[in-house]
Amino acid sequence: MHEVLWVTGLVGGVLCLAGHLPSPVPQWLPHAVALACMAAMTPGAGDRGLWVAGAVALGGATLWELRAGCVFRRAAEAVNLAAMALLTAVTAVVGQSHHGGAGVAGLVSADFTPAELAPGPVLLSVACWSVARAGVVLVRQAWPPRITALPPGRRARLLGEAGGALMVTAMAVMLGLP
Template identity: 35%
Template sequence: MSDMLSTVGLAGALLCLAGRLPGSVHRWGPHFAALSGMSLMAAGLVVAGAWVTAFGCLWSAARVSAGHQEWSEVIDLGAMMLLMALMALGTSVAAAHHHASAVPGEPGVGPAALVLVLWVTARAGAVMFRSLRTGSRDSVARRPSANRARACSHLGGMVMILSMTAMFA
């Protein structure tokens, strides 16, 4: 099950990256870091994957502070980083399967569920504030390539976060 979920997470990371190509490294760099982090996690190098994802998250945060992008990527990468950190701390699937008492609701699932709830709340807040800031003209003025990039990024981020959270169940 974990191999399948890792593959689904990698597909989500690839979908995020595909929405940003072609373009400058500033647009696709954080997504490449997410794909690299997911690849390292799938290979069993969870700590290295968390650090690479943290780098991508900081890169995205720097672009947001410069006014070049919105918060959704930072939120996705931050949730990925937290989930990888939880895996690295020993609440991963492998650690949960060694304990007979590991059932849904035990400590291994609780922190991951909290990250999922915080991620959903933060993404909803980002959508709400974006619509308040831009109004209805946002969807009309956007180029088709920007719509494709946003759709790929949102869908890929959702697939990554949900597959990573499912690894804790």
């Protein structure tokens, strides 16, 4: 199951990147970082240092997106990147057993298993991400950007939205599975 989720997250990363490729490098670079971090979460590769580096890189990509991203999509994409950074950091700290780490049981107590914690982090992270994305949409409706640039096309928006949803959801579910 983890392999399917990982591939789903990779497909989401490719979709996000594909929606930005006609753009200049500063606009698609954060999505290339996200794709690289998703690739580093290979099932069975239990290197926490790599996950910590990925979380830091995603945090930097979030800040970069806020600064140099597409004006029309930077807030929504920054929320996606921030959620991914948080999920990657939690994965590094928790070290789930399906990634080759000791699991929550090794960090808390011998009789506590990751299966007891599984639905909580998934539901919380997906709910927080959904609320943040809804907030972005509401703020955009209340205060539309006053920019003379052309907004991204339907294809780019569709690829970005679908890719972000696939990556964040796949990462959250991978975190919650025992």
